[in-house]
Amino acid sequence: MAATLAFAGCQTSANSHWEQIGAGPTLEYANAQCSIMSASTQQGLVALGSPSYVAGAQLGNALGNAIRQAQFMKDCMVLQGWKQVPNAKPAVAKTAATTSFxxxxxxxxxxxxxxxxxxxxxxxxxxxxxxxxxxxxxxxxxxxxxxx
Structure with a gap:
Protein backbone atom coordinates (compact mmCIF):
# COMPACT_ATOMS: atom_id res chain seq x y z
CA MET A 1 0.00 0.00 0.00
CA ALA A 2 2.80 2.41 0.90
CA ALA A 3 4.56 1.66 -2.39
CA THR A 4 1.35 2.42 -4.26
CA LEU A 5 1.03 5.74 -2.46
CA ALA A 6 4.66 6.56 -3.15
CA PHE A 7 4.26 5.83 -6.85
CA ALA A 8 1.08 7.88 -7.03
CA GLY A 9 3.14 11.01 -6.36
CA CYS A 10 5.82 10.21 -8.93
CA GLN A 11 5.96 12.12 -12.18
CA THR A 12 6.79 10.22 -15.31
CA SER A 13 8.27 11.51 -18.53
CA ALA A 14 4.85 10.96 -20.13
CA ASN A 15 3.23 13.70 -18.05
CA SER A 16 6.16 15.98 -17.21
CA HIS A 17 9.31 17.56 -18.62
CA TRP A 18 12.59 19.02 -17.32
CA GLU A 19 13.21 22.77 -17.06
CA GLN A 20 16.54 24.38 -16.28
CA ILE A 21 16.43 26.18 -12.92
CA GLY A 22 20.05 27.20 -12.55
CA ALA A 23 23.54 27.02 -13.94
CA GLY A 24 24.66 23.55 -14.85
CA PRO A 25 25.30 21.07 -17.62
CA THR A 26 23.00 20.33 -20.52
CA LEU A 27 19.95 18.17 -19.87
CA GLU A 28 21.47 15.17 -21.67
CA TYR A 29 24.73 15.39 -19.70
CA ALA A 30 22.97 15.88 -16.34
CA ASN A 31 20.56 13.02 -17.03
CA ALA A 32 23.38 10.67 -18.05
CA GLN A 33 25.48 11.54 -15.01
CA CYS A 34 22.56 11.09 -12.61
CA SER A 35 21.50 7.86 -14.30
CA ILE A 36 24.98 6.37 -13.87
CA MET A 37 25.09 7.35 -10.20
CA SER A 38 21.54 6.11 -9.53
CA ALA A 39 22.70 2.51 -9.93
CA SER A 40 24.14 2.80 -6.41
CA THR A 41 20.61 3.04 -4.97
CA GLN A 42 19.83 -0.60 -5.77
CA GLN A 43 19.68 -2.91 -2.76
CA GLY A 44 20.03 -6.66 -2.95
CA LEU A 45 17.76 -9.23 -1.39
CA VAL A 46 18.02 -12.60 0.30
CA ALA A 47 14.67 -14.31 0.88
CA LEU A 48 14.04 -17.82 2.12
CA GLY A 49 10.63 -19.44 2.29
CA SER A 50 7.81 -20.55 0.09
CA PRO A 51 7.85 -19.54 -3.59
CA SER A 52 5.02 -17.06 -3.02
CA TYR A 53 6.87 -15.46 -0.10
CA VAL A 54 10.08 -15.16 -2.13
CA ALA A 55 8.16 -13.71 -5.09
CA GLY A 56 6.48 -11.17 -2.81
CA ALA A 57 9.80 -10.23 -1.25
CA GLN A 58 11.34 -9.78 -4.71
CA LEU A 59 8.42 -7.61 -5.82
CA GLY A 60 8.68 -5.48 -2.67
CA ASN A 61 12.42 -5.11 -3.16
CA ALA A 62 11.97 -4.13 -6.81
CA LEU A 63 9.37 -1.49 -5.88
CA GLY A 64 11.61 -0.13 -3.14
CA ASN A 65 14.56 0.04 -5.53
CA ALA A 66 12.47 1.83 -8.16
CA ILE A 67 11.24 4.38 -5.62
CA ARG A 68 14.78 5.01 -4.31
CA GLN A 69 16.14 5.35 -7.84
CA ALA A 70 13.39 7.78 -8.91
CA GLN A 71 13.94 9.95 -5.84
CA PHE A 72 17.70 9.89 -6.36
CA MET A 73 17.29 10.94 -10.01
CA LYS A 74 14.96 13.79 -9.03
CA ASP A 75 17.34 15.06 -6.32
CA CYS A 76 20.43 14.63 -8.51
CA MET A 77 18.84 16.52 -11.40
CA VAL A 78 17.94 19.41 -9.08
CA LEU A 79 21.58 19.52 -7.95
CA GLN A 80 22.55 19.66 -11.64
CA GLY A 81 20.22 22.65 -12.19
CA TRP A 82 17.15 20.89 -13.63
CA LYS A 83 13.62 20.48 -12.23
CA GLN A 84 10.88 18.12 -13.36
CA VAL A 85 7.61 20.00 -13.90
CA PRO A 86 4.20 18.67 -14.94
CA ASN A 87 2.96 19.24 -18.47
CA ALA A 88 -0.10 21.41 -18.92
CA LYS A 89 -3.16 19.21 -18.66
CA PRO A 90 -5.73 19.54 -21.43
CA ALA A 91 -9.33 19.94 -20.33
CA VAL A 92 -11.14 16.62 -20.40
CA ALA A 93 -14.89 16.50 -20.81
CA LYS A 94 -16.49 14.11 -18.35
CA THR A 95 -18.28 11.29 -20.05
CA ALA A 96 -19.92 8.14 -18.83
CA ALA A 97 -16.76 6.26 -19.85
CA THR A 98 -14.49 8.37 -17.60
CA THR A 99 -16.81 8.40 -14.59
CA SER A 100 -18.24 4.88 -14.46
CA PHE A 101 -15.23 2.58 -14.86
Whole structure:
Protein backbone atom coordinates (compact mmCIF):
# COMPACT_ATOMS: atom_id res chain seq x y z
CA MET A 1 0.00 0.00 0.00
CA ALA A 2 2.80 2.41 0.90
CA ALA A 3 4.56 1.66 -2.39
CA THR A 4 1.35 2.42 -4.26
CA LEU A 5 1.03 5.74 -2.46
CA ALA A 6 4.66 6.56 -3.15
CA PHE A 7 4.26 5.83 -6.85
CA ALA A 8 1.08 7.88 -7.03
CA GLY A 9 3.14 11.01 -6.36
CA CYS A 10 5.82 10.21 -8.93
CA GLN A 11 5.96 12.12 -12.18
CA THR A 12 6.79 10.22 -15.31
CA SER A 13 8.27 11.51 -18.53
CA ALA A 14 4.85 10.96 -20.13
CA ASN A 15 3.23 13.70 -18.05
CA SER A 16 6.16 15.98 -17.21
CA HIS A 17 9.31 17.56 -18.62
CA TRP A 18 12.59 19.02 -17.32
CA GLU A 19 13.21 22.77 -17.06
CA GLN A 20 16.54 24.38 -16.28
CA ILE A 21 16.43 26.18 -12.92
CA GLY A 22 20.05 27.20 -12.55
CA ALA A 23 23.54 27.02 -13.94
CA GLY A 24 24.66 23.55 -14.85
CA PRO A 25 25.30 21.07 -17.62
CA THR A 26 23.00 20.33 -20.52
CA LEU A 27 19.95 18.17 -19.87
CA GLU A 28 21.47 15.17 -21.67
CA TYR A 29 24.73 15.39 -19.70
CA ALA A 30 22.97 15.88 -16.34
CA ASN A 31 20.56 13.02 -17.03
CA ALA A 32 23.38 10.67 -18.05
CA GLN A 33 25.48 11.54 -15.01
CA CYS A 34 22.56 11.09 -12.61
CA SER A 35 21.50 7.86 -14.30
CA ILE A 36 24.98 6.37 -13.87
CA MET A 37 25.09 7.35 -10.20
CA SER A 38 21.54 6.11 -9.53
CA ALA A 39 22.70 2.51 -9.93
CA SER A 40 24.14 2.80 -6.41
CA THR A 41 20.61 3.04 -4.97
CA GLN A 42 19.83 -0.60 -5.77
CA GLN A 43 19.68 -2.91 -2.76
CA GLY A 44 20.03 -6.66 -2.95
CA LEU A 45 17.76 -9.23 -1.39
CA VAL A 46 18.02 -12.60 0.30
CA ALA A 47 14.67 -14.31 0.88
CA LEU A 48 14.04 -17.82 2.12
CA GLY A 49 10.63 -19.44 2.29
CA SER A 50 7.81 -20.55 0.09
CA PRO A 51 7.85 -19.54 -3.59
CA SER A 52 5.02 -17.06 -3.02
CA TYR A 53 6.87 -15.46 -0.10
CA VAL A 54 10.08 -15.16 -2.13
CA ALA A 55 8.16 -13.71 -5.09
CA GLY A 56 6.48 -11.17 -2.81
CA ALA A 57 9.80 -10.23 -1.25
CA GLN A 58 11.34 -9.78 -4.71
CA LEU A 59 8.42 -7.61 -5.82
CA GLY A 60 8.68 -5.48 -2.67
CA ASN A 61 12.42 -5.11 -3.16
CA ALA A 62 11.97 -4.13 -6.81
CA LEU A 63 9.37 -1.49 -5.88
CA GLY A 64 11.61 -0.13 -3.14
CA ASN A 65 14.56 0.04 -5.53
CA ALA A 66 12.47 1.83 -8.16
CA ILE A 67 11.24 4.38 -5.62
CA ARG A 68 14.78 5.01 -4.31
CA GLN A 69 16.14 5.35 -7.84
CA ALA A 70 13.39 7.78 -8.91
CA GLN A 71 13.94 9.95 -5.84
CA PHE A 72 17.70 9.89 -6.36
CA MET A 73 17.29 10.94 -10.01
CA LYS A 74 14.96 13.79 -9.03
CA ASP A 75 17.34 15.06 -6.32
CA CYS A 76 20.43 14.63 -8.51
CA MET A 77 18.84 16.52 -11.40
CA VAL A 78 17.94 19.41 -9.08
CA LEU A 79 21.58 19.52 -7.95
CA GLN A 80 22.55 19.66 -11.64
CA GLY A 81 20.22 22.65 -12.19
CA TRP A 82 17.15 20.89 -13.63
CA LYS A 83 13.62 20.48 -12.23
CA GLN A 84 10.88 18.12 -13.36
CA VAL A 85 7.61 20.00 -13.90
CA PRO A 86 4.20 18.67 -14.94
CA ASN A 87 2.96 19.24 -18.47
CA ALA A 88 -0.10 21.41 -18.92
CA LYS A 89 -3.16 19.21 -18.66
CA PRO A 90 -5.73 19.54 -21.43
CA ALA A 91 -9.33 19.94 -20.33
CA VAL A 92 -11.14 16.62 -20.40
CA ALA A 93 -14.89 16.50 -20.81
CA LYS A 94 -16.49 14.11 -18.35
CA THR A 95 -18.28 11.29 -20.05
CA ALA A 96 -19.92 8.14 -18.83
CA ALA A 97 -16.76 6.26 -19.85
CA THR A 98 -14.49 8.37 -17.60
CA THR A 99 -16.81 8.40 -14.59
CA SER A 100 -18.24 4.88 -14.46
CA PHE A 101 -15.23 2.58 -14.86
CA UNK A 102 -15.59 -0.60 -12.86
CA UNK A 103 -12.69 -3.08 -12.72
CA UNK A 104 -13.43 -6.65 -13.74
CA UNK A 105 -13.57 -8.75 -10.53
CA UNK A 106 -12.59 -11.91 -12.47
CA UNK A 107 -9.07 -10.70 -13.29
CA UNK A 108 -7.41 -10.89 -9.85
CA UNK A 109 -8.48 -14.46 -8.93
CA UNK A 110 -7.56 -15.72 -12.39
CA UNK A 111 -4.15 -14.00 -12.17
CA UNK A 112 -3.52 -15.63 -8.78
CA UNK A 113 -4.59 -19.03 -10.11
CA UNK A 114 -2.36 -18.61 -13.18
CA UNK A 115 0.61 -17.65 -10.96
CA UNK A 116 0.07 -20.71 -8.76
CA UNK A 117 -0.26 -22.98 -11.80
CA UNK A 118 2.86 -21.43 -13.33
CA UNK A 119 4.91 -22.11 -10.18
CA UNK A 120 3.70 -25.73 -10.05
CA UNK A 121 4.31 -26.16 -13.78
CA UNK A 122 7.87 -24.93 -13.38
CA UNK A 123 8.29 -27.55 -10.64
CA UNK A 124 7.28 -30.27 -13.14
CA UNK A 125 3.52 -30.68 -12.51
CA UNK A 126 2.05 -31.51 -15.96
CA UNK A 127 -1.58 -30.94 -14.82
CA UNK A 128 -0.61 -27.47 -13.62
CA UNK A 129 0.94 -26.75 -17.04
CA UNK A 130 -2.36 -27.60 -18.73
CA UNK A 131 -4.28 -25.44 -16.22
CA UNK A 132 -1.84 -22.58 -16.84
CA UNK A 133 -2.64 -22.65 -20.58
CA UNK A 134 -6.39 -22.61 -19.89
CA UNK A 135 -6.03 -19.73 -17.42
CA UNK A 136 -3.86 -17.77 -19.87
CA UNK A 137 -6.60 -18.08 -22.51
CA UNK A 138 -9.21 -16.96 -19.96
CA UNK A 139 -7.08 -13.94 -18.99
CA UNK A 140 -6.71 -12.98 -22.67
CA UNK A 141 -10.52 -12.97 -23.01
CA UNK A 142 -10.59 -10.60 -20.02
CA UNK A 143 -8.13 -8.27 -21.77
CA UNK A 144 -4.98 -9.33 -19.89
CA UNK A 145 -2.02 -10.51 -21.97
CA UNK A 146 0.49 -12.31 -19.75
CA UNK A 147 2.83 -12.96 -22.65
CA UNK A 148 2.38 -16.74 -22.86
Missing amino acids: KPNPEIAPNMMAWSSANNKCMAGDKDACARKVVLAAKLRTLGVDIGV
